[in-house]
Amino acid sequence: MKQNLLFLIFTVLGCATIFAQSEKETIARNWLEDNKNELNIQDNHNLDMQFSRAGLSGETFRFYQMINGVQIFNAEITVHVSNRNNVTFHATTYDSSIETISTTPAVTEEQALEIALTNLNVEAADVTNIKNELYILKNNNQTILTRRVLVSAYTKTGAWEVMLNAQTGAVISAKDVALYNHKKDKKDKDQNTAKTDNSSIMMATGTGFVFESDPLTATTSLYGGQYVDNNDNTNAALDAARSSVTLLDIELSGGNYRLTGPYADIAELGAPNKGLFIQTSSDFSFNRQQDGFEAVNVYYHLDNFLRYLNVDLGLSVAPSGNGGVVRFDAHGANGEDQSFYNPGSQSVQFGEGCVDDGEDADVIVHEVGHGVHDWITNGATSPFLGEGNGDYLAGSYKRSFGQWSASDASYSFMFGWDGHNPCWGGRTTADTRVYPGGLVGLQGGAAHNDGQMWASTLMEVWDIVGREKTDKAFIEGIAMTNNGTNQQDAAIAVRQAAIDMGTAGGYTCADIQAFTDRFTARGYTLPAYTCNLSVDEFTANSISIYPNPTQGVITLKNINQDYNVAVFNMLGQRVKDLNVNARANTMDVSNLATGAYFIKFNGVDTVLKFIKE
Numbered sequence: 001m002k003q004n005l006l007f008l009i010f011t012v013l014g015c016a017t018i019f020a021q022s023e024k025e026t027i028a029r030n031w032l033e034d035n036k037n038e039l040n041i042q043d044n045h046n047l048d049m050q051f052s053r054a055g056l057s058g059e060t061f062r063f064y065q066m067i068n069g070v071q072i073f074n075a076e077i078t079v080h081v082s083n084r085n086n087v088t089f090h091a092t093t094y095d096s097s098i099e100t101i102s103t104t105p106a107v108t109e110e111q112a113l114e115i116a117l118t119n120l121n122v123e124a125a126d127v128t129n130i131k132n133e134l135y136i137l138k139n140n141n142q143t144i145l146t147r148r149v150l151v152s153a154y155t156k157t158g159a160w161e162v163m164l165n166a167q168t169g170a171v172i173s174a175k176d177v178a179l180y181n182h183k184k185d186k187k188d189k190d191q192n193t194a195k196t197d198n199s200s201i202m203m204a205t206g207t208g209f210v211f212e213s214d215p216l217t218a219t220t221s222l223y224g225g226q227y228v229d230n231n232d233n234t235n236a237a238l239d240a241a242r243s244s245v246t247l248l249d250i251e252l253s254g255g256n257y258r259l260t261g262p263y264a265d266i267a268e269l270g271a272p273n274k275g276l277f278i279q280t281s282s283d284f285s286f287n288r289q290q291d292g293f294e295a296v297n298v299y300y301h302l303d304n305f306l307r308y309l310n311v312d313l314g315l316s317v318a319p320s321g322n323g324g325v326v327r328f329d330a331h332g333a334n335g336e337d338q339s340f341y342n343p344g345s346q347s348v349q350f351g352e353g354c355v356d357d358g359e360d361a362d363v364i365v366h367e368v369g370h371g372v373h374d375w376i377t378n379g380a381t382s383p384f385l386g387e388g389n390g391d392y393l394a395g396s397y398k399r400s401f402g403q404w405s406a407s408d409a410s411y412s413f414m415f416g417w418d419g420h421n422p423c424w425g426g427r428t429t430a431d432t433r434v435y436p437g438g439l440v441g442l443q444g445g446a447a448h449n450d451g452q453m454w455a456s457t458l459m460e461v462w463d464i465v466g467r468e469k470t471d472k473a474f475i476e477g478i479a480m481t482n483n484g485t486n487q488q489d490a491a492i493a494v495r496q497a498a499i500d501m502g503t504a505g506g507y508t509c510a511d512i513q514a515f516t517d518r519f520t521a522r523g524y525t526l527p528a529y530t531c532n533l534s535v536d537e538f539t540a541n542s543i544s545i546y547p548n549p550t551q552g553v554i555t556l557k558n559i560n561q562d563y564n565v566a567v568f569n570m571l572g573q574r575v576k577d578l579n580v581n582a583r584a585n586t587m588d589v590s591n592l593a594t595g596a597y598f599i600k601f602n603g604v605d606t607v608l609k610f611i612k613e
Contacts (some may be wrong), residue, residue: 003406011163020538022566022574022577023085023564023602024058024059024081024085024602025049025052025059025061026062027078027081027085027086027087027221028049028061028063028079028081028087030089031079031090032047032063032077032079036441038058038079039092039094040094040096041094041096042096044100045065045066045067045094045096045098046066046067047063047064047065047066047077047094048063048064048066048067049061049062049063049064049554050062050064051064051378052377052572052574053316053376053479053572054316054566054568054572054598054600055315055316055475055476055479055572056314056315056476056501056505056607057080057082057471057476057477057496057497057498057500057501057505058080058081058082058083059080059081059082060078060079060080060081060479060480060498061078061079061080061081062076062077062078062378062380062482062520063077063078063079064076065077065094065095065098065100067098067103067136068103069103069137070103070134070136070145071135071136072098072135072136072137072138073135073136073137073148074093074380074483074484075093075094075095075098075147076092076093076380076482077090077091077092077093077094078090078091078092078095078380078480078481078482080480080493080496080500082500083500083501083502083558084500085503086497088499088500089480089492089493089496091481091482091484091485091489091493092482092484093111093482093483093484094549095138097138097143098138098143099134099143101136101143101144101145101394102145103134103136103145103323105134105145105147105166105167106166106167106168106169107147107165107166107167107168107169108165108416108489109132109147110170111169112132112147112149112164112166113130113132113149115149115162115164115169115171115486116149116151116160116162116164116171116174117151119162119171119174120151120156120160120174121156121547122151122153122156122160123153123202124155126153126156127151127152127153128153128345129150129151129152129342129344129345130149130150130151130152131148131149131150131344132147132148132150133147133148133150134146134147134166135147135148136147136171137163139172140309144165144166144167144172144303145165145166145167146163146164146165146172147163147164147166148161148162148163149161149162149163149164150162150177150343150344151344152342152344152345152537153226154270154271157176157178157333157334158176158177158178158340158342159176159177159178159342159343159345160174160175160176160177160243160346161173161174161175161176161177162174162261168605171604177343177344178340178341178342178343179340179341179343179367179381179386179390180338180339180340181338181339181340181357181363181366181367181390181415182338182415182419182424182427182448184334195197197537201251201253202252202253203249203250203251203252203261203262204249204250204251204252204257204282205246205247205248205249205250205282205582206246206247206250206257206282206283206284206439207244207246207247207282207283207284207285208244208245208283208284208285208286208296208300208329209242209243209244209245209284209285209286209287209293209296209436210242210243210245210296210297210300210301211241211242211243211288211297211359211360211361211417212243212245212361212401213301213360213361213362213397213398213401214289214359214360214361214362214398214416214417214418215227215237215238215241215242215359215417216406216410216416216417217398217401217403217410217416217417218241218242218243218403219237219240219241220403220404220408220410222410223303223417223420223421225236225237227241227469228421229354229355229421230355230425232288232289234287234288236287238287239287239359241450242287242288244285245300247259247261247282247284247296247299247300247303248261248303248307249261249262249303250282250299252282255280256278256279256280257278257279257280257281257282257284258276258277258278259276259277259284259295259296259299260325261299261300261303261325262303262307262325262595263296263303263306263307263310263318263325263326264299264302264303264306264325264326264327264328265322265325265326265327265328266295266299266327266328266329266330267327267328267347269327269328269329269332269345269347269349270329270332270333270334270349271332271334271335272296272331272334272335273321274291274330274331275291276290276295277291277295277296277560284296284535288356288359289329289425290462291331292358294330294331294350294356294358294359295330295331295358297330297358297359297361297364298328298330298350298358298364299328299330301364301365301397302328302348302359302364302368303392303395304530305364305365305368305393306318306326309372309471309475310570310596311596312468313468313472313475314598314607314609315475315476316376316568316569316570316571316572316598317372317475317570318377318555318571319346319371319374319375320346320375320378320571321345321346322346322347324570324571326346326347326368326371327345327346327347327348328347328348328349328350328474329347329348329349329350330350330358331350331352331358332349332350332351333349333350333351333352333357334351335351335352335353336351336352336353337351337352337353337354337357337423337424338351338353338357339351339363339367339474340367340370340372341367341368341374343370343374343379343381346371346374346375348364348367348368348371350363350367353423354418354421354422354423354424355417355418357418357422358441359395359417359418360415360416360529361394361398362392362394362395362398362414362415362416362417362418363394363415363418365390365393365394365397365398366390366391366393366394366414366415367390368391368393369389369390369391369392369393369394370386370390370395372389372475372529373385373390373478375384375387376475376478376479376572377478377479377481377482377483380481380482380483380592381483382481382482382484382485382486382490383447383483384447384450384485384486384487384490385451385454385478385481385485385486385487385490386447386451387447387448387450387451388450388451388452388454388455388458388487389451389454389455389474389478390451391414391427391429391451391452391454391455392429392454392455392458392459392474393471393474394412394414395412395429395455395459395462396415396458396459396467396470396471398461399411399459399462399467400467406463411430412428412430412456412459413426413428414426414428414429414452415427416526418481419478427448427451427452428452428456429452429455429456429459430456431452431453431455431456432456433452433453433524433543434522434523435487435488435522435524436454436488436523437523438450438453438523439444439453450487453487453522454487454490457491457518457519457522457524458470458494460518461514461518461519463520464514465511465514465515468506469498469505469506469507469511471552472497472498472501472505473494473495473497473498473501473507473515474494476494476497476500477490477493477494477495477496477497477498477503478493478494479497480488480493480496480497487524488524488525491522491524491526492514492524492526492527493517493518494513494519495512495516495526495529498511498512499512499529499533502533503533507533508533509531509533512529512531512533513531516529519564543557543558543559543601543608544556544557544558545557545599545608545610548610548611549610549611549612549613550589550610550611550612550613551590551612551613552588552589553586553587553588553589553590554586554587554589554610555585555586555587556580556585556586556587556599557585559582559585560582561581561582562579562580562581563579563580563581563601563602564577564578564601564602565577565578565579565580565587565599565600565601565602566599566600566602567587567589567592567597567598567599567600568597568598568600569592569593569595569596569597569598570596570597575592575597576589576592589610589612592612593612594612594613595609595612596609596611596612597609597610597611597612
């Protein structure tokens with residue numbers, strides 16, 4: 001790699017505004033230059049930094065391997081720079097064997113789409129979401145130019161990826177890349193649905209009934225007796241298992257209330273068509289026998305979970321599309337006993353076979369967990385981690401309700417209402433296998449099986465250090481990984497995230513030791529670490545923001561030295577840079593869109609949040 005690495009254009013998530021190269025980005029680039037021999041980077045290969053994510057543990061930069069501006073498929077070097085400006089973690093799927101080839105395709109985008117639809121036996125009129133991109137691919141030890149066509153269609157299940165030779169048009173592969181909650185042979189259709197009148201949209205508060213997090217957990221009951229699916233029929237026991245909740249920030253337009261908010265948006269994405277449950281009342285109170293119940297249950301748990309990550313923990317976790325909102329269909333997937341996340345449309349669908357999946361928060365959070373993995377890595381999800389990640393997030397969410405005791409078998413059940421019954425066997429976060437000997441592999445559903453090891457280890461840490469610390473380290477750590485990361489490297493990343501957040505993140509040496517002990521006991525080999533966490537002189541209480549919320553200018557009070565600060569939106573996009581000190585302590589944010597933003601002070605761990613109205 002030559003000096004051109006140091007002068008590549010800095011872009012973040014396609015943001016149109018170009019900023020001067022940040023200090024952390026310079027550190028990441030210099031680290032790559034210093035380590036190019038160890039990474040085996042070839043002089044004829046370029047690395048282009050096209051995505052970065054700032055978080056509580058620092059900033060992660062993704063350098064994509066390129067030839068003539070065309071990306072090598074699934075090839076990148078990910079570099080994480082801590083708040084103290086040290087490179088503390090990297091992951092690589094760089095391929096030194098890629099040959100330099102012509103990047104001028106003979107097959108056009110239109111031709112590629114036609115070939116893909118023919119291969120999938122899909123009519124153009126049924127297509128609801130398309131991605132059509134040019135990549136370089138290593139296939140059978142040959143470097144070729146390819147077109148990757150990602151198709152969602154109302155008449156075909158899943159998110160279908162067709163890879164074809166961009167010079168000859170020959171189909172290389174066609175497969176479903178949707179991420180399923182247990183079995184991968186089910187159906188999904190993805191259809192964009194127009195909203196109702198948007199001329200006078202307001203945010204309102206609604207009410208409704210939900211299961212927290214399912215009827216068995218809510219009542220600490222076992223499956224059987226009155227607590228059975230019974231073809232979706234309700235009864236007095238199941239009605240009593242519901243909780244009345246507040247539905248925050250739902251949409252009110254033209255006198256109609258809709259289950260759409262800042263984190264989740266109801267949509268008709270796949271059969272069966274049960275509608276959007278738009279109504280003139282803000283009271284969405286249904287029982288499980290009514291189709292509206294699953295819609296409310298899914299909206300509530302998606303909103304509650306994502307609001308917790310973004311607001312309570314101060315993390316940046318949102319899809320890059322759909323305006324940063326995840327779209328969901330509570331009655332999709334052809335009505336089968338299956339649910340899935342569609343990475344092409346960044347949406348989720350929930351099936352109805354046996355227990356309706358939309359009635360079990362484990363399924364809901366597991367599926368959006370695939371989305372979380374997708375969003376924070378810019379699509380670089382690892383098949384070695386994805387299922388375990390979803391199970392951990394679902395387990396953490398359910399366990400936070402505090403209903404089961406540690407002595408109950410159901411304490412560790414995954415999909416405790418949807419599974420562990422005649423419908424299917426479910427999974428567990430009490431898996432005792434040891435890495436790597438306990439691994440089964442990735443074929444025939446084994447990724448779901450192996451994921452239990454990863455999720456179970458994280459839940460052991462959860463029981464020691466608590467939900468918030470484990471969740472923060474998990475999100476920040478997984479954000480450092482890429483599609484080649486295995487469980488052991490993920491364990492290193494998660495512990496490193498906790499170290500990098502340090503005392504500003506609330507971590508103690510005992511917490512770090514808990515991560516170390518549980519990961520090591522599972523068989524993961526971690527680098528030696530001597531705990532040396534120090535209290536940063538900068539604390540969240542020393543500087544405050546006024547007014548907050550704001551419509552224009554904010555003042556940073558109690559500034560006593562010079563700081564370089566950056567403002568990030570909820571997607572992790574850097575939207576403003578400036579220097580502040582005791583004399584220049586104001587910031588004009590009037591040109592920012594309405595929403596939540598984070599201010600990051602260079603060289604310190606604390607992140608401040610403000611709301612732009």
